[in-house]
Amino acid sequence: MMSSQQFLYAVFGMAAVMVVFKVVPLLFFKKKIKNKFLNSFLAYIPYAVLTSMTFPEIFRSTSSVFSATIGTIVAIAIAYCGQSLIVVILSSSAVVFIVEQIMRMLAN
Amino acid sequence: MGEVSTDKKKGYMHGFKDGIPIGLGYIPVSMACGIAAAKAGLSFGMSEIMSILMYTGSGQAAALNLFVGGETAIIMYVITLFVMNCRYMLFSMSIAQKFDKSMGTLQRIGFGLLNTDEVFGMAMKEKGLLGFPYLLGLGTAPYIGFVLGNTIGACFTNLLPAAITSALGIMLPAMFISIIVPSAKESKPVLIVVLIALVLSFVLECIPFIKENLTSGWTIIICAIVTSLIGAIAFPVEEMGESTDDE
Structure with a gap:
């Protein structure tokens, strides 16, 4: 486990990376990338990163795998129907809450 | 002069309104971040510094993951953020082509700091060239929502019943799903x-x-x-x- 101070240094390092990626390209790259392969690679990066961050982590994100699975299915279904970010996260979270309450009642 | 400043104000307000839904969406997400940070054992001050300096929900989630997992090499945190932020290179390149003349060096820096996936998406939906007042307005509410949500999350973690924190835990991954699914569908x-x-x-x-x-x-x-x-x-x-x- 790293100390708080070490973590603070890590945060500074990460913040610097954010600035480099968010600001520097705006200042210097004013032309389009011509390399098709690099373009394609960079185009898929966000989806690949988000997917590998989401799965299988999402199944451990609540207090039971069962409620998390139902929440995941609801999130995918609602996002598929074209609902906005806020609707997706609130309804998935609400379903997890309800499922866990039902599970608790059944357990008693 | 007067007309120019009303135009700027109009542009800012237009952007601010477009940013409100994004800002509202960030509150629960960054609340989840604040809760995760408190659960990971970070102090309130540390979690505030992190949310103010690192304006990225997914980046914070990844950093906390590493922290909880016992990662001690600072370079690993930096590399993770590096890989996760490659996309901003692309975002920046495509959005820079829509900038109007008001976007000087300082304005580009300012917008860059406020840029996020959702802000980028909203800005690219806007027709015509993008001016600094609009972009500054667009970036305002999401940033406020992000820092505010984190503060609420970090403050009230211990006051919230376990059933609520469990349900909030799925918000962050659910946000990623709401970004992935529409693109995968198309x-x-x-x-x-x-x-x-x-x-x-x-x-x-x-x-x-x-x-x-x-x-x-x-x-x-x-x-x-x-x-x-x-x-x-x-x-x-x-x-x-x-x-x-x-x-």
Whole structure:
């Protein structure tokens, strides 16, 4: 486990990376990338990163795998129907809450 | 003079209104971040510093993952953020072509700091050239929502019943789903890339050697690079992002 101070240094390092990626390209790259392969690679990066961050982590994100699975299915279904970010996260979270309450009642 | 400043104000207000739904959406997400930070054992001050300096929900989630996983090498945190933020290079390149003359160096820096996936998406939906007042307005509410949500989350973690924190825990991954699914629905190559990443991520998790020797940061990096290489080889992209060929 790293100390708080070490973590603070890590945060500074990460913040610097954010600035480099968010600001520097705006200042210097004013032309389009011509390399098709690099373009394609960079185009898929966000989806690949988000997917590998989401799965299988999402199944451990609540207090039971069962409620998390139902929440995941609801999130995918609602996002598929074209609902906005806020609707997706609130309804998935609400379903997890309800499922866990039902599970608790059944357990008693 | 007077007319110019009303124009600026109008542009700012227009942007601010467009940013409100994004800002509201960030509150629960960054609340989840604040809660996760408190659960990981970070102090209130540390979690505030992190949310103010690191304006990225997914980046914070990844950093906390590493922290909880016992990662001690600072370079691993930096590399993870590096890989996760490659996309901003692309965002920046496509949005810079829509900037109008008001976007000098300082304005570009200012917008860059406020840029996020959702702000980028909203700005690219806007027709015509983008001016600094609009972009500054657009970036305001999301940033406030992000820092505010984190503060609420970090403050009230211990006051919230376990059932609520459990339900809030799914918000962050659910946000990622709400970004992934619409794109995967629209584009078959993206869908295939997502499915490959999904399977690979589970497989990497199941291999004991990898699970014991690599932190989650590495598995994310390996998974992202391998999957995107497969995607780039199998489905080369003709044009990046929304078309901006108006020259």
